[in-house]
Amino acid sequence: MVRETVTKLVAEALQKIGLEGEVELEHPSDLSHGDFSCNIAMVLAKETGKNPRELAEEVVQNISEHEDIEKVEVAGPGFINFHLSEDFFTEQTAHVLSQEKQWGNSDNRKGETILLEHSSPNLFKPFHIGHLVNNSLGEALVRIMRTTGANVIPLSFPSDVSPGIAKAVWGVLDKGWEKEVTIEKIGKAYAHGVQRYDEDERIKERIDEINKSLYNQEKGTPEWEVYEKGRGISLDYFTQITTKLGSEFDELIFESESEIEGKKIVTKNTPKVFEESEGAIIFRGSKHGLFDNVFINSAGFGTYLTKDIGLLSLKFGKHSFNKSITVTDIEQKHHFELVKKVAEFVEPKWAEKSLYIQHGRLGLTSGKISSRTGNVPLAEEILDSVEERALEKMAESGREKGKETAKQVAIAALKYAIVRVGMGKNITFDIESSLSFEGDTGPYLQYTHARARSILRKAEEQRDDSVNRGGLAVTNIERLLYRFPNVLAHAAKEYEPHYVANYLSELASTFNTWYAHEQVLDGSTAQGYKLALTQAVATTLKNGLWTLGIEAPEKM
RNA sequence: GCUCUCGUAGUUCAAUGGAUAGAACAAGGGUUUCCUAAACCCUAGAUCCAAGUUCGACUCUUGGCGAGAGCACCA
Numbered sequence: 001m002v003r004e005t006v007t008k009l010v011a012e013a014l015q016k017i018g019l020e021g022e023v024e025l026e027h028p029s030d031l032s033h034g035d036f037s038c039n040i041a042m043v044l045a046k047e048t049g050k051n052p053r054e055l056a057e058e059v060v061q062n063i064s065e066h067e068d069i070e071k072v073e074v075a076g077p078g079f080i081n082f083h084l085s086e087d088f089f090t091e092q093t094a095h096v097l098s099q100e101k102q103w104g105n106s107d108n109r110k111g112e113t114i115l116l117e118h119s120s121p122n123l124f125k126p127f128h129i130g131h132l133v134n135n136s137l138g139e140a141l142v143r144i145m146r147t148t149g150a151n152v153i154p155l156s157f158p159s160d161v162s163p164g165i166a167k168a169v170w171g172v173l174d175k176g177w178e179k180e181v182t183i184e185k186i187g188k189a190y191a192h193g194v195q196r197y198d199e200d201e202r203i204k205e206r207i208d209e210i211n212k213s214l215y216n217q218e219k220g221t222p223e224w225e226v227y228e229k230g231r232g233i234s235l236d237y238f239t240q241i242t243t244k245l246g247s248e249f250d251e252l253i254f255e256s257e258s259e260i261e262g263k264k265i266v267t268k269n270t271p272k273v274f275e276e277s278e279g280a281i282i283f284r285g286s287k288h289g290l291f292d293n294v295f296i297n298s299a300g301f302g303t304y305l306t307k308d309i310g311l312l313s314l315k316f317g318k319h320s321f322n323k324s325i326t327v328t329d330i331e332q333k334h335h336f337e338l339v340k341k342v343a344e345f346v347e348p349k350w351a352e353k354s355l356y357i358q359h360g361r362l363g364l365t366s367g368k369i370s371s372r373t374g375n376v377p378l379a380e381e382i383l384d385s386v387e388e389r390a391l392e393k394m395a396e397s398g399r400e401k402g403k404e405t406a407k408q409v410a411i412a413a414l415k416y417a418i419v420r421v422g423m424g425k426n427i428t429f430d431i432e433s434s435l436s437f438e439g440d441t442g443p444y445l446q447y448t449h450a451r452a453r454s455i456l457r458k459a460e461e462q463r464d465d466s467v468n469r470g471g472l473a474v475t476n477i478e479r480l481l482y483r484f485p486n487v488l489a490h491a492a493k494e495y496e497p498h499y500v501a502n503y504l505s506e507l508a509s510t511f512n513t514w515y516a517h518e519q520v521l522d523g524s525t526a527q528g529y530k531l532a533l534t535q536a537v538a539t540t541l542k543n544g545l546w547t548l549g550i551e552a553p554e555k556m
Numbered sequence: 557g558c559u560c561u562c563g564u565a566g567u568u569c570a571a572u573g574g575a576u577a578g579a580a581c582a583a584g585g586g587u588u589u590c591c592u593a594a595a596c597c598c599u600a601g602a603u604c605c606a607a608g609u610u611c612g613a614c615u616c617u618u619g620g621c622g623a624g625a626g627c628a629c630c631a
Contacts, residue, residue: 026572039574042611052611076575077612122631163630255631280629290627291559297629304631333560334626360561361625393594409594421569424561426624428568437594439580440569447594455591490572502570505579516587516596534591556594 002068003486006036006082009069013062019044027483031476034073034081041078052078089478090467093529096481096536104484104543109492110149115315116142118327119242119249120157123234124168126187127241127379130329133362133427136418136549138327139247140497141357143547148492153319155251157311158238160231161259162304166211167193170203172226181229183237187378208299215259215301241379245411246549253314259302262310265346266295266302273345285338293338308339312350323353325495330358330424357495360426362418377431386410386435393437394556408551409443416442419548420501440505442550445541448508449552452538455520456531457554463531470525476510477533484540488547497548504544511537 003025010023021044028037041056048055056074063072070085096103118138121127138154145152159165171189172178174196196203210223218224235252242249266274266281274281279298283305285291295306302310315324328336336356343351364377390406390413417434421427428434437443456463483503491499520530542552 024572026574028575029571029578030575033575037575042574046611079575125631159631278628282628285627289559292628294629299629301629303629307631330561331625332631335631337560358561363624390594397592397594399592417568425569426562430568434568434581436581439594441580441594443594444580447592451592451595458591494572498570502579505570509579512595513597515591519590521591556592 002084002088002482003036005066005068006038009063009066010038010040010059010080012064013059014040014044016062017058019048028079028081031479033075033079035084035479036082038080038082039078041074041080045078056080084479086469086474089474089482090469090529092482093478093532093536094467096539097532100539101543103539104488104547105147105149106485106489107149108489109145112149112323113151113153113319113321114145115153115155115319115321115324116145116327117155117157117325118142119247120159120328121234121238122159122162122164123238124165124186124190124230126183127238129364129377129379129382129429130362132245132379132414133359133418134327134329135242135245135247136415137359137423137497139245139549140415140419140500140547141325141327141492141495142247143549144488144492144497144500147488147547150492153250153321154248155253156238156242156249157253157255157258158235159255159304159307161215161256163207163211164190164194165227165230166207166214167197169193169214169223169226169230170207170210171196172230173222178222178226178229181226181233183233186230186234212299212301217256244383245415246551251318253311255304255307258307258310258314260310261313262306262308263296263302265309265313266306269346273342283338283342285341288341290338290341291334295342305335305339305342308336309342309346312339312343312347312354316347316350321353323355325355325357327357327359330360330426332356333358357423359423360421362427362429364429364431382431382435383407383410383414386413389435390437390443399556402553402555405553405556408553409437409446409556412442412446412545412550413437414442415548415550416445416501419497420505422498423496442545443556445504445508445545446550446552446556448511449538449541449545450554450556451515452511452534452541453554455534456538459521459527459531463528463535466528468525469529470527472526472529475514475533477507477514477537480507480510481536481540484544488544500544500547504541504548507537507540507544 006025007023021040023040025036025038028034041059042052045052045055053074056078060072060074060080068085068088070083073081075081119135142152142154168186168190171193172181175189177185197207213221213223214227270281274283274295280294281296282292282294285293293305294303296302340351387406387410390409391401394401413435418427487499487503491497520534545552
């Protein structure tokens with residue numbers, strides 16, 4: 001809102017001196033450069049043939065006074081810097097407190113409905129740390145979008161038919177585990193099946209048979225029984241872990257459904273869009289700058305391309321929405337380009353409304369991750385070991401141990417390590433150092449919040465939500481606080497949760513510096529306002545962490 | 557080979573084309589009679605190379621060099 005005010009003032013000033021241009025504002029990275037900075041003078045200097053600094057001066061002289069603005073000055077090569085007024089900041093603090101849980105929300109996307117697909121599991125395969133990336137970013141996007149007023153429908157697309165699943169089913173049967181199927185055994189059975197498939201021609205044939213019968217949903221066979229049981233266990237496991245991580249899905253759409261749906265579409269559009277080649281139905285992506293790939297294989301089953309086309313059809317059939325967003329691994333980038341290209345031919349609306357976002361891969365310093373080898377750190381194992389460290393830390397600092405808090409800290413450490421980097425970038429995980437609790441980490445943010453809350457508990461009724469600063473000069477904390485809603489809106493617009501993470505980190509660090517130099521409970525006339533400020537930081541951290549899927553405990 | 561990402565301190569990451577390239581970890585030094593030291597303060601340290609566009613380039617263009625991913629019946 002202040003942003004609009006400042007933009008308008010500059011535009012009016014330009015008009016007065018007979019100039020025109022698109023006014024853009026930015027927050028200077030250095031807080032001493034003011035709260036907003038405008039580069040318009042440098043942009044217009046060339047076409048008017050004037051010196052940028054002189055032009056900037058001229059603009060500044062024509063900017064009308066406003067209660068929210070304390071001073072405007074020209075700096076550097078011709079920036080116009082705006083310093084907001086003390087009254088503005090004071091009112092903002094009161095505003096934050098009055099908003100509480102709503103603080104940060106905007107209505108940029110009010111009225112929009114968005115389908116957001118993420119965390120799609122491969123059933124019969126373990127949920128390893130790679131899946132954590134997709135879940136953390138997907139969930140963060142769901143929540144960030146919600147703060148902008150959108151109606152977000154989170155959904156997931158589990159793979160419940162695939163040759164990989166046939167391998168796992170065979171593995172269970174071969175090991176004789178059908179009576180005692182567990183999620184761990186399924187993981188091992190899968191690795192076993194993968195290995196034996198390549199080693200033995202007869203086993204390969206057997207697994208292919210199983211695959212066929214599963215695709216055809218032939219019930220009553222031993223493999224179907226194992227399949228049903230394993231599918232159920234895998235789904236429970238998926239629900240359990242995503243719930244633990246803070247995700248809920250409004251709907252699951254299964255590949256077994258979308259494969260059937262997709263095949264109908266592909267068949268109907270052959271040879272219009274698709275064509276036959278070597279016994280399979282393919283799409284000539286190479287004619288469109290992409291690549292050729294199989295949609296229905298020679299055995300008559302839809303590949304994952306067909307499944308994704310079928311998924312589009314199901315989504316559009318069941319829901320009415322403005323946009324469908326799918327969050328996946330970067331490796332699938334070309335795959336979705338092809339899906340989108342095909343959609344353009346089959347049903348252009350599908351392509352227009354679909355957005356496929358890719359995130360980077362997670363690499364370990366100790367090597368690459370592959371579920372095929374079976375020896376991947378599982379999400380839960382890592383979570384448990386980080387939780388263990390959190391408990392140790394609590395013991396060290398002599399505070400009461402809290403199992404629940406330790407769990408929240410562990411999740412924060414993991415999620416924050418993922419969510420703090422730009423969306424498309426690969427993430428390198430050194431398990432030891434990436435999951436520390438110090439510095440730019442999730443626990444650091446939680447700790448800052450807990451400290452703030454601790455002061456407030458101690459102060460109890462002494463907080464003063466009125467606007468009496470008691471002589472306190474404007475702090476850097478306040479210069480950051482009011483930006484929060486814009487940060488969220490920006491993150492939503494660009495699909496970049498890390499903007500939120502970086503902002504919170506800066507806010508926490510600014511607060512901690514202030515905290516180290518300023519006694520909050522000092523009995524001065526400013527105490528009430530300092531407490532209000534402390535609460536405003538706590539609220540911002542809590543709401544911000546929430547959007548990242550991270551809890552903010554009261555004590556730690 | 558073709559298509560697409562990405563090269564920033566020792567390491568992991570920031571920087572809507574803007575001001576002196578910011579943090580954190582690791583290294584070295586300091587801070588606890590005081591609200592949580594999971595904190596704070598100080599020191600040292602970086603844009604792969606070469607041209608070009610621009611008032612201004614880590615960012616855009618081209619060419620090198622280097623790393624990764626995807627390219628027909630796995631997802």
